[in-house]
Structure formats: C-alpha cells, structure tokens
Amino acid sequence: MSVMIEIYYHEPYDLQREKTINDCLGIHQGKVTYREDGRDETICLTAEFQTREDAQAATAALQEIGEHVEGPSDYGDD
Amino acid sequence: MNRGTATRRPLSSSRSQALAEIERLEPRAMLAGLGQDSLSGLGSTTAVLLPGVSSAPEIVLTGGSHTLGSKTGTVGSQPPSPVLLSGTGPGTGSSTAGTSSNFAAFGPILFSGTGSAKGSSPPGTRSSSSDPNGPVFPLQYTGGSNAGTQGTGTNTGSSVGGSDLWLLYGAGLGAGSSSSGASGGSSSNLLTLLSQYQEGSSASGQGNGSGNTLSNADLWGMYWSGAGAGSSSGSDNGSLADDPTISAQYTGGSGIGGITPLVYNPESDGPPVFHSGVWTGDDGSLQFVQTADAGNQGTGAGDALQSEGEPKPRTLWQWFWGDDPIKGSLWKLGPSRISRAGDRPTHNDDKSAVESLEDGGKLAKELIEGAERDAALAALGAVVGKLGAQNGVPKASTVNGIKAPGLFNDTVGSLDEARAAIKKAFPDAVELPPALPGKPYPSPPPGVKKWFQVHPPEPGVGNDLPHIKYVDWTTGKKGTGGSWGHLFFLD
Numbered sequence: 001m002s003v004m005i006e007i008y009y010h011e012p013y014d015l016q017r018e019k020t021i022n023d024c025l026g027i028h029q030g031k032v033t034y035r036e037d038g039r040d041e042t043i044c045l046t047a048e049f050q051t052r053e054d055a056q057a058a059t060a061a062l063q064e065i066g067e068h069v070e071g072p073s074d075y076g077d078d
Numbered sequence: 079m080n081r082g083t084a085t086r087r088p089l090s091s092s093r094s095q096a097l098a099e100i101e102r103l104e105p106r107a108m109l110a111g112l113g114q115d116s117l118s119g120l121g122s123t124t125a126v127l128l129p130g131v132s133s134a135p136e137i138v139l140t141g142g143s144h145t146l147g148s149k150t151g152t153v154g155s156q157p158p159s160p161v162l163l164s165g166t167g168p169g170t171g172s173s174t175a176g177t178s179s180n181f182a183a184f185g186p187i188l189f190s191g192t193g194s195a196k197g198s199s200p201p202g203t204r205s206s207s208s209d210p211n212g213p214v215f216p217l218q219y220t221g222g223s224n225a226g227t228q229g230t231g232t233n234t235g236s237s238v239g240g241s242d243l244w245l246l247y248g249a250g251l252g253a254g255s256s257s258s259g260a261s262g263g264s265s266s267n268l269l270t271l272l273s274q275y276q277e278g279s280s281a282s283g284q285g286n287g288s289g290n291t292l293s294n295a296d297l298w299g300m301y302w303s304g305a306g307a308g309s310s311s312g313s314d315n316g317s318l319a320d321d322p323t324i325s326a327q328y329t330g331g332s333g334i335g336g337i338t339p340l341v342y343n344p345e346s347d348g349p350p351v352f353h354s355g356v357w358t359g360d361d362g363s364l365q366f367v368q369t370a371d372a373g374n375q376g377t378g379a380g381d382a383l384q385s386e387g388e389p390k391p392r393t394l395w396q397w398f399w400g401d402d403p404i405k406g407s408l409w410k411l412g413p414s415r416i417s418r419a420g421d422r423p424t425h426n427d428d429k430s431a432v433e434s435l436e437d438g439g440k441l442a443k444e445l446i447e448g449a450e451r452d453a454a455l456a457a458l459g460a461v462v463g464k465l466g467a468q469n470g471v472p473k474a475s476t477v478n479g480i481k482a483p484g485l486f487n488d489t490v491g492s493l494d495e496a497r498a499a500i501k502k503a504f505p506d507a508v509e510l511p512p513a514l515p516g517k518p519y520p521s522p523p524p525g526v527k528k529w530f531q532v533h534p535p536e537p538g539v540g541n542d543l544p545h546i547k548y549v550d551w552t553t554g555k556k557g558t559g560g561s562w563g564h565l566f567f568l569d
Contacts, residue, residue, distance in 0.1 A: 004555075008536070008539035008540075008541075009539055010538060010539050010540045011540065033555075033556075034555070034556040034557060036485065036556075041539075041540030042539050042540035042541060046556055052524065059518075063518065068536065068538060068539050069518075070519050070547070071521060072521055073521060073522050073526075073527075073529075073549065073551070074522065074524060074525060074526065074527050074551065075527070075551050075555055076527060076551035076552065076553065076554045076555040076558070076559070076560045077554065077555070
C-alpha cells in the first residue's frame with residue numbers, strides 16, 4: 001500500500017509548472033502515477049509515496065509554493 | 079487508462095451538464111415535453127436572466143404552480159420574453175401566463191408538463207390596441223403523459239400590426255384538450271399564424287381558430303394525430319383582401335374523429351401563394367408536403383392532400399428551420415429572445431411563413447456562440463443542475479455512478495442530496511471534517527480508504543461549485559479498480 005496526494009491546477013497544461021511539481025515530489029521520494037487532464041477545466045496529478053511522512057512533507061512544500069494539494073491519503077493496492 | 083472518462087458519464091460542472099442536457103433534448107424534445115423525466119424533481123421556481131435581457135426572465139423553470147403574472151410596458155420597449163418550462167414533475171400544477179399590453183412583442187414560450195398528470199397551461203393574452211409593429215409570439219406546449227388542459231391563446235387587439243404567432247401543442251399519451259386560439263379585432267398587414275395540434279393517444283377536443291377582417295396572409299393550422307384522435311375544426315371568418323388564407327387540418331393515425339375542413343376558394347380569395355401541409359405518419363414521424371396548388375386541404379388523413387409531390391419525412395427542426403440542428407447549440411430567437419434549441423413556432427414550412435418572418439426581422443434564429451454562449455450555459459446550468467432528485471432522494475444514476483470503478487462527477491441539487499447519494503453508494507464510507515477555503519484540507523486518518531468530504535468552491539482549479547469529494551481506494555487505485563469523483567451541488 002502507498003500514500004497519495006493530489007495536485008490540482010486550472011487548465012491549460014503548464015509544462016514548467018508540472019516540472020516544478022515533479023521536482024518537488026522527487027525531493028520527497030514521490031512521483032506522479034496518474035494524470036487526469038480534460039475534466040472540464042481541471043488538471044489533476046496523483047502522486048504516490050511510500051510513507052505518509054514523505055507525502056506530508058511534499059504536500060507542505062507544494063502548498064508553500066501555492067499549489068492546491070489534497071491529501072495525503074492511504075491509497076489502494078495495485 | 080482513465081476508466082472514468084471512458085466508461086462513465088462525462089464531466090460535470092453545471093455548465094457541462096447544461097450542455098449535455100441540451101444535447102440530449104434536441105431536437106424532438108421541445109415538442110414532446112422536454113424529454114420525459116429530464117426535468118423531474120425540479121423543486122422550486124427559478125428565474126434566469128440571460129444576457130441582453132433587461133427585465134423579464136428569459137427562462138423560467140418551475141415545479142408546481144407558477145404564475146408569470148402581468149407584463150405591461152410601452153411600445154418599443156424590450157418585450158417580455160420568458161421561456162417557461164412549467165410543471166416538470168408528475169402531478170404538477172398550473173402555469174399561467176400574464177397579459178401583455180402595448181408591447182412591441184410578447185414572447186412567452188410555455189412548456190407545460192413534462193411528466194405525467196400535468197396540470198393546465200392557460201395562455202397569455204395580448205390585448206394591445208395600438209401595437210404597430212412587433213410580433214405576438216406565444217408558444218405553448220403540453221407534453222408528457224396524461225397531459226392536462228392546454229389553454230386558449232387569444233389576440234384581441236385592434237389595429238394590430240406585425241406578426242402574430244400562436245402555437246398550441248398537446249403531446250404525449252393521454253393528452254388533454256386543446257382549446258381554441260383566436261385572433262380577433264381589426265388587423266391589417268398581419269401574418270397570422272396559428273397552429274394547434276395534439277398528438278399521441280386519446281387526444282380529445284381540438285379547438286377552433288377564428289379571425290376577421292384579416293388581410294394579407296393568414297395561416298391557420300390544426301391537426302390531430304395519433305390513436306383515438308378527436309375532432310378538429312377551424313374557421314376563418316375574415317374578409318380577405320389580399321393573399322389567401324391557407325388552412326390545414328389533418329388527422330392521422332387510428333381512431334380518427336370528425337374534422338371540419340376549411341375551404342380556400344381561388345376565385346374569391348385571390349391567387350394562392352403556397353400550400354403546405356404537415357401530418358404525422360403511421361410511424362409517428364412528421365411528414366411534410368408542399369404544392370403550388372392551393373385548394374381545399376385536409377379533409378381527413380394525409381392522403382387527402384392535394385399534393386404534387388411525395389411526402390418526405392423531416393425532423394421537427396428541419397420542418398421549421400429548413401436545416402439541420404446543431405447538437406448542443408443555443409439559439410436566440412428574434413431580437414432578444416433566447417431559447418433552447420428545438421423551439422420552432424409553427425408548422426408552416428420554411429418557404430412560407432418563416433421566410434416572411436425572417437425577412438421582417440421578427441423571427442430570425444441566431445446561433446449563440448463564444449462568451450455569450452458560455453454565459454447562457456452557465457445560466458442554464460444553474461437550473462439544469464437542479465434536475466434529478468426530489469426531496470433529497472438521489473437519482474439511481476448518480477448512486478450507480480459513484481459505485482462503479484473509475485472517475486465519476488455529477489451535479490445534484492443540494493448538499494443533502496449529494497451526501498445521500500454517497501451514503502447510499504458507500505454506506506461504510508467515513509465522512510471527513512469539511513474542508514475550508516484557504517486552509518489545508520483535513521486528511522483521512524491512516525487506514526481509512528473509503529471516505530468523502532465537503533469541499534468549498536475551488537475556482538482556482540476549475541471547480542466553481544461546492545462539492546463532495548469521494549474516494550474508494552479499497553478496490554484499487556485510480557485506473558485499477560478504485561472509485562473517485564465529485565458531486566457538485568447548487569444549494
């Protein structure tokens with residue numbers, strides 16, 4: 001089982017923004033495993049972590065730079 | 079793979095839901111009663127002001143009883159152009175249009191009753207005594223099963239100029255009666271169009287159309303269709319000065335009742351301009367024929383027509399507008415009216431009355447696009463989003479959507495309804511403390527993988543409505559069996 005967070009942002013797709021998000025996730029041992037694009041005006045990135053502590057740290061870091069983050073939450077099994 | 083978008087209802091903000099609803103209804107539903115259950119459960123009267131409208135509500139959706147009330151004003155002012163979708167559930171009440179006095183145009187569109195056992199829909203009355211130009215343009219529909227009484231349309235003004243259009247429909251099973259539409263008074267330069275019909279089974283009485291001292295083109299159309307149709311009569315008592323009066327009456331289907339045809343006399347009534355007819359075929363489709371030879375029309379079923387050509391099936395949209403509908407389109411009718419796609423006011427073919435009206439700038443249709451369309455959709459969405467559950471009882475489609483794997487978004491009428499839907503789908507889900515704007519959202523406790531949480535509007539990420547976010551990760555992750563989504567709500 002893993003722990004997940006979701007990062008939402010408004011369309012359009014923003015390459016630089018997602019790069020920044022991915023860099024931040026990487027620092028905290030997380031990575032995007034699911035991407036939702038096209039749900040009306042919202043883009044949602046789902047990132048997974050091995051520990052809740054990492055997920056919490058990434059959430060705080062992303063919120064610090066203004067991202068809309070929801071979680072962490074225990075995630076399902078593959 | 080994103081299972082949600084592939085297998086479930088598509089995205090659903092109020093705006094997109096409105097669009098979906100429009101797409102779903104077009105084009106037939108405007109006649110047949112707005113798509114049966116599409117508006118069921120609409121709880122309260124809602125008025126929506128659409129762009130460009132100064133005062134009158136353009137679209138009113140109402141459940142239960144609603145009274146439009148009286149409209150008064152001066153010639154040349156913006157017309158009251160309400161679209162009334164009235165009586166949307168079973169056993170609904172009545173819709174009463176008001177009176178327009180001295181308006182340049184009076185444009186109520188009444189759709190009464192989309193469910194079963196509707197009430198009555200009386201018409202509006204126009205009684206202007208000095209209305210030089212604008213059209214009178216009421217539309218009335220009664221649709222659905224066990225429709226109630228369709229009201230009378232009356233134009234009692236004198237010295238009325240411009241175009242007068244009366245449309246009365248009763249559609250669906252067990253349609254009730256449709257009483258007469260009358261154009262009285264001393265009218266000059268009128269293009270009077272009166273259409274009445276009922277379709278469906280067990281239709282009862284069809285009313286009369288009458289007028290006097292009418293010059294120019296007068297068009298009277300009445301017909302019956304379906305099984306068990308009753309009688310239809312019509313008359314033109316006018317003194318015709320110019321163009322002929324063209325009347326059409328048809329009865330189609332089984333159980334035809336009595337019909338009283340009108341007679342056009344080429345010698346006394348002048349040269350014919352056109353002669354059109356519309357009727358309902360055995361398969362329920364509307365059919366259309368036009369000939370150049372006017373004459374006594376409609377003495378029975380469609381085969382009694384003096385037709386030079388074979389009837390050709392046409393959709394309702396094609397029938398009126400002469401082109402094909404555009405899915406999801408919004409149209410503006412006339413100078414200020416907006417209506418949902420599918421409205422069409424008369425059974426006369428597009429080469430006659432429609433051209434005349436469009437030439438006069440009184441009934442042009444204009445596709446609404448861009449920002450105006452967005453605004454209209456948003457306004458509609460606020461109303462359409464109320465569709466669905468009544469008294470907080472969730473729709474089965476919502477509950478099933480939540481249960482199914484993948485992403486599911488929907489818009490419901492209230493927070494209570496959203497919560498009820500999720501609890502019905504996931505009785506064992508944990509409700510988290512609500513999220514507050516500007517603060518980190520409370521996270522589920524460790525070990526909880528099936529939960530939901532009330533969220534505020536999040537316009538910064540494209541969620542304009544408050545909603546409940548729900549997840550079920552007990553069956554997998556996103557794309558591997560998990561379920562997640564948002565139920566947006568309006569109240």
